[in-house]
Amino acid sequence: MPRIKTVVFANQKGGVGKTTSAVNVAACLAASGNRVLLADCDPQGNATSGLGVSKRDGAASVYDLLIGRVKAADAVRKTAFEGLYIIPSGIDLVGAEIELVDEPRREFRLRDGLEEVKGEFDYIVLDSPPSLGLLTMNALIAADGVVVPLLCEYYSLEGLSQLTATVRQIQKRYNPALELTGVLVNMYDGRLNLSLQVLGEIKKYFGAKLFKTPVPRNVRLSEAPSYGEPINIYDKSSKGAKAYEAVASELAERCGGAYGA
Numbered sequence: 001m002p003r004i005k006t007v008v009f010a011n012q013k014g015g016v017g018k019t020t021s022a023v024n025v026a027a028c029l030a031a032s033g034n035r036v037l038l039a040d041c042d043p044q045g046n047a048t049s050g051l052g053v054s055k056r057d058g059a060a061s062v063y064d065l066l067i068g069r070v071k072a073a074d075a076v077r078k079t080a081f082e083g084l085y086i087i088p089s090g091i092d093l094v095g096a097e098i099e100l101v102d103e104p105r106r107e108f109r110l111r112d113g114l115e116e117v118k119g120e121f122d123y124i125v126l127d128s129p130p131s132l133g134l135l136t137m138n139a140l141i142a143a144d145g146v147v148v149p150l151l152c153e154y155y156s157l158e159g160l161s162q163l164t165a166t167v168r169q170i171q172k173r174y175n176p177a178l179e180l181t182g183v184l185v186n187m188y189d190g191r192l193n194l195s196l197q198v199l200g201e202i203k204k205y206f207g208a209k210l211f212k213t214p215v216p217r218n219v220r221l222s223e224a225p226s227y228g229e230p231i232n233i234y235d236k237s238s239k240g241a242k243a244y245e246a247v248a249s250e251l252a253e254r255c256g257g258a259y260g261a
Contacts, residue, residue: 003256006114006124007181008143011150012166013159014130017186018149019046020221021247022127024240025147027051027230028248030083032259034122037076040089041110041139042129043096048088051079052228055090063092065113066138067099072117081233085121097134106134107174111142122257132166140170145181145255150202152188152195152214157202180209181254184247188214213246 009022022038030036040047041062045055060075065087075087100106114124128139140146146167150156164180171178183206189195203210215221218240224231231241252259 004145004179004181004254005118005122005257006126006143007145007147007251007255008126008128008139009147009149010128010136010140010163011148011159012130012132012136012163013156016130016149016151016156017184017215018130019044019050019127020225021147021149021184021186021215021244022125023047023050023225024221024230024232024244025248025251026123026125027081027084027232028245029123029125029252029259030081031232032248032252033083034252034258035083035085035120037085037087037117037121037124039087039110039114039124039126039139041093041135042089042127043091043093043135044129045089045091045093046225047127048086048090049228050225051081051084051086051230053077053079053086053088055088059088061088061090061092062110063090063096066093066096066109068109072113072115076117080228081230093135100134107137107141110138111175114142123252123255132162136166137170137174140167140178141175143175144177145179147182147184147251148180149184149186152185152198152202154198154201156198157205160205182211182251183209184211185214187217189217211247211250213243213250215240215243215247218243
């Protein structure tokens with residue numbers, strides 16, 4: 001089993017490719033022969049619909065798990081893709097932060113809930129919302145490692161200090177085992193001087209934490225969610241698919257786990 005087994009994709013800034021990365025890395029890990037669980041902790045539910053799973057069929061979701069209505073085993077659903085399972089999200093999750101505000105151990109609900117199924121999977125991937133609220137806190141406390149997706153733009157660097165401060169606070173108060181597993185650059189265009197400059201800044205700041213393969217701007221990556229498929233199924237030969245396969249392989253290596261048979 002991987003030393004880092006549960007990985008959260010987190011960034012309080014929206015539009016940085018967080019869900020795209022969570023879905024496609026999870027799918028690539030599963031396609032390489034692992035059993036992977038993706039827990040969609042974002043009320044928008046884009047990871048859920050991106051894997052062709054309905055958000056409106058009344059099935060148990062992350063919300064039900066957090067409020068204690070169901071156990072994780074009852075919320076896990078098999079996707080259409082071999083080895084890939086999901087605990088879906090739905091609109092109910094919007095109210096979870098308010099409902100849980102006075103509940104005991106509210107920060108640990110996700111970690112406690114996932115504990116019973118942890119042994120059944122090689123990797124658990126968590127997609128978190130674009131905020132630093134209770135849902136993201138639950139995801140960070142439940143995780144062993146955090147991957148921070150960034151755009152190759154200067155604005156993308158803003159707010160990173162806030163995120164890293166939050167991670168430090170989580171480490172100090174709730175989850176000392178949490179570590180920064182990596183920083184992933186999305187929507188990279190090597191033809192632009194700006195992209196090269198920003199990548200250089202990110203590399204200077206994060207060093208070896210930066211994933212070796214940036215994910216390029218790729219139309220096929222944008223199209224895939226509307227078909228309910230990850231990129232390695234939608235267009236395996238695309239630049240986006242090849243990039244995410246490289247990222248998933250490097251992530252497995254950093255986690256101390258396996259990639260491929």
